[in-house]
Amino acid sequence: MLPVIQEQLLLIKAMQGVCQTLLCLSLGYLAGEVLLTLPGKALFTPSAPQPPSTDTAQGPKVLTGRRAGLLIALIMACNLLLMKIAYRAALFTGPFWGGLTVLFIIGLALILTARQHLKGAHPAGRLSLAAAVIGDLLLLSICYFLLNAESLLLTPEAWPFLATRPPLLLSWHGTVRFAQFTLLALMLAGLDRRRNRQVLIFGAALLWPLGQILELLLGPELARSPWLYLAAALALMTSAALALMTTGPLLQKRPLPLTPPLAGIIVLAMLWVLGAQTARENTLTGVALAGLQLPPVAGQTPAIPSAPQTAAKPQAAPAIDGGQLFQQKCSVCHRFDQRLVGPPLNTVLGKYRPDKNKLAGFLRNPQKVDPGYPTMPNLNLTEQEADAVAGYLLDRETAQPAPR
Amino acid sequence: MPKWLPHILLCAYFGGFLLLIAVLAWFRPAAHRDNSQPIAFPHTVHAGRLGLACNFCHESVAHGPQAGMPAVAKCVSCHQAIATERPEIQKLLSYQKKGEPIRWRRIHQLPDFIYFSHKRHVSSGLDCSACHGAIAEMKEVRRVRSLQMGWCLSCHRSRGASFDCATCHK
Known part of the structure; x- marks a missing residue:
């Protein structure tokens, strides 16, 4: 990892969180809004003559046009890139993610064009209807895929097997996350003063706790920490606030003020993204990521041609400092002049004086010599290491003659 | 209303x-x-800094189904001289004095109906870290793999190991 990334990791993760929140909000709004507007506009306009067309149900004029599309696509690309930088997930290949982004942009373009038509005064044709439906499906399936990939980040143990078993990508955790995303989308679509859709917000807020609990239960055990539970509880409270906010207007059939629910939904989306990030922080630790590279199965992979090996050989091993190694591995049990766990070294080194290799051999494969002491453990020294330690011991022993 | x-x-x-x-x-x-074990045994020191092999303490890992916890006597064989003044070692020595085994809390628990053998897995060339993570860097051991069937099967499939139910369900 580049040192810059290492230093700014927190910033990168924060940026990724912001990107994901923005993406989730804008996509949720687009997907939900288009789906809800479509039937009324495209299917029923021909039969039912519109009331004065100047005031027909024109949704709020947000996120329309080419610029919004470009912006969303940019955020999406940023999000993917930051995710890759921050978590170094080599889950799929670059072309794969590139293809996904292209599909995403196509879906986005379709939706935006369809919306352009829907906003227009003239009734929408079948073409824009089809564009909206296809675009919406494309976007939603990509979201489903991405959320599953995000969940897959939480289970590093599945990564090595992904290449042979792609279905591992899909998980119940990811599915629940997608359900939560749709709930967010519905809430955003419910923010419509003119058509009194606050029932959508209300219903989605009621369903939210179910998703939250399922997400907690389905997530890996390693991900659970007090912070994760706290994030879940906060999200739950936000959804409660949203539900309480909408009951009054719903029961009295008066329009809903827009700002407080919007703020609530934004907070909810942030907590949703933050929860996933917390889970990732808990799961993707060095201790859990170790050992993911499985050794080749014996007899299955052919031996690698010898060319790279001969190329690697000339790299002489760096000189090993026997003294340092002694301090690190041996000095816990051994002193030169006193008994600790093992015998004082000055009393036993003498017999190895003529043959350094014999000492190195003993260090690599210790045997029980004196019944008065426990057997020395095998410390798994390499040949060079044992040689270096043996050299150090004999040097040191000759340097200060032992009081026998 | x-x-x-x-x-x-x-x-x-x-x-x-x-x-x-x-x-x-x-x-x-x-x-x-944290601190759920009777003695705060640091793998970071024994497996990490000292670099002791796993099977120095878990003796039967290559010979039987259980990796095996070391007997108190094994710990004491070194610790009769090392760091005897530390409170955790004092605890260890008191176990030896009483002649009681240490009741470690089990972290990697498999259900009763699963037959699992360490011997098989070690002899197939798997490193301990494949299932246990970087134990040498854990101050207190944590379970870093789910140990669920889907995970076992993924690995069995990718490495061409047995796919028969009776291999593990006995």
Whole structure:
């Protein structure tokens, strides 16, 4: 990892969180809004003559046009890139993610064009209807895929097997996350003063706790920490606030003020993204990521041609400092002049004086010599290491003659 | 219908879920809380800094189904001289004095109906870290793999190991 990334990791993760929140909000709004507007506009306009067309149900004029599309696509690309930088997930290949982004942009373009038509005064044709439906499906399936990939980040143990078993990508955790995303989308679509859709917000807020609990239960055990539970509880409270906010207007059939629910939904989306990030922080630790590279199965992979090996050989091993190694591995049990766990070294080194290799051999494969002491453990020294330690011991022993 | 009724109902509904999360948080697996072992044995020192091989203490890992916990005598063979003044070592020595085994809390628990053998897995060339993670870097051991069937099967499939139910379910 580049040192810059290492230093700014927190910033990168924060940026990724912001990107994901923005993406989730804008996509949720687009997907939900288009789906809800479509039937009324495209299917029923021909039969039912519109009331004065100047005031027909024109949704709020947000996120329309080419610029919004470009912006969303940019955020999406940023999000993917930051995710890759921050978590170094080599889950799929670059072309794969590139293809996904292209599909995403196509879906986005379709939706935006369809919306352009829907906003227009003239009734929408079948073409824009089809564009909206296809675009919406494309976007939603990509979201489903991405959320599953995000969940897959939480289970590093599945990564090595992904290449042979792609279905591992899909998980119940990811599915629940997608359900939560749709709930967010519905809430955003419910923010419509003119058509009194606050029932959508209300219903989605009621369903939210179910998703939250399922997400907690389905997530890996390693991900659970007090912070994760706290994030879940906060999200739950936000959804409660949203539900309480909408009951009054719903029961009295008066329009809903827009700002407080919007703020609530934004907070909810942030907590949703933050929860996933917390889970990732808990799961993707060095201790859990170790050992993911499985050794080749014996007899299955052919031996690698010898060319790279001969190329690697000339790299002489760096000189090993026997003294340092002694301090690190041996000095816990051994002193030169006193008994600790093992015998004082000055009393036993003498017999190895003529043959350094014999000492190195003993260090690599210790045997029980004196019944008065426990057997020395095998410390798994390499040949060079044992040689270096043996050299150090004999040097040191000759340097200060032992009081026998 | 009184005006406050829906609000009360909503509060009760969400309060119930909040309570559920609190309960979940309270009863999360004890193995994931800190200091759950009778003696704070640091793998970071023994397997990490000293570089002792796993099978120096877990002797039967290559010979039988259980990796095996070292007998107190094994710990004491070194610790009769090393760091004897530390409180955790004092605890260890008191176990030896009483002649009691140490009741370690089990972290990697498999259900009763699973037959699992360390010997098989070690002899197939798997490194300990494949299933246990970087134990040498854990101050307190944590479970870093789910140990669930899907995970076992993924590995078995990718490495061409047995796919028969009776291999593990006996």
